[in-house]
Amino acid sequence: MPHRPAIRIVLAKLGLDGHDRGLKVVARILRDAGMEVIYLGLRQSAESVVAAVEQEDAHAVGLSLHNASHLTLAPRMVGALAAAAIDAPVIVGGIIPDDDADELRRAGVAAVLGPGASADEVVRAVRDAVAGRS
């Protein structure tokens, strides 16, 4: 009778700037795919995301990054999770140049999604990233 539990994913926007419209759209896409989305919203830090992932026992982290600081913030998030011995993949969305996307992947980001990603692509990226870890 063991039923497969729904994927739980923490969604957050790191840093101080911006709005969370894009993140809200992603939240609805993932909910509509049957996932439990733990929505943190704006102005989160690596520390607050780690706390949420631990308390919520989440399987994955989705970050929205819309400024030029993705090269610092995303690897910092990966590092903070590793330091807490949390094995949850990080998926990044935002306007990110191809070269930077490669660098993020080398830094341990599981997937990078551009603003043009379809709902299916978003869902598949999360499912694949989670499947790759368990």
Next chain:
Amino acid sequence: MRAESIEELLAGAPSGERRVVGRLISIVERDGDGAEEIAEWAHARSGRAHIVGITGAPGAGKSTLVGGLLAVWAKAGRRPAVLAVDPTSPLTGGAILGDRVRMDSVATGAFVRSMATRGHRGGLALAVPGAVRVLDAAGFDPVVVETTGVGQVEVDIVGAADTTVLVVAAGWGDAVQASKAGLLEVADLFVVNKADRHGAHDARRDLDLMLDLGRVSGHEDRRGHRPEIVMTTSTTGHGVEGVASAIDEHRRHLVESGERARAYHRRIALEVRDRAQALLVTRVAKLLSSEDGRVALDAAERRAMTPAAAARAVAARIIAAPDRTSPEHDRS
């Protein structure tokens, strides 16, 4: 990280280690391997935490109020935890759990856990007490349960708390809705939130009137405590300390009057009832799909038996035959 043994997890739980407590709740929620062991551990150590149920219409400001309470409690050196329940989409089974947005778990050191209304073995009525007990056993106090007071299950859940707080928003006619949902009867404390808006005093007056009616019907006497009404603007924190002290005041009243023991008694009775019913529901489903079940269904279909008589035959089989497959039975 996902492969830790239950023993290792339980060793880390008393210190309230976030990752460990997070895992334990998942296992209990899912009723997976080790859930029984965790439940035994938690039950033996629970009973210290004050359990606060917070309910009210969607958007009334419950999470913002809880966020404010966490800050007040953190300043007083307490270690609060929150279990925030949000509805699951009936179409997809997914959920957006957004209550955390209004709570700062880092600054307050609070443990915050979000729960969808669906996706637990045995349903919300079993998952919530199981998770609350883990938080209690891990040393958190108070433990807050936030739900939108819409369904009967949700009303039962917050009603089973030591202190049940009903949040109504100014100018929304919430008080009338709440009275229809049966929430006035279970509330020990009322909060009129969004006091910065028009209609706050009307909301307060509505509540007062309804409490007067309740006194007439004898409801207040049964509880021996007229619920306090506190006005708040949760977004600025105004009035939130008043809510925290009203909760403490109610806790004192519960302990001194012996009502705390009675609330505990009610909670256990409710949970045992719910769990027994859940076990029986499983057994009925199993029996109906077995050969014996098919015989009874067939007899009812052919009009050889009334549906009621077929149901009695099914129930009699369950009572006569112990369920060999359930873990409860293997243990004894």
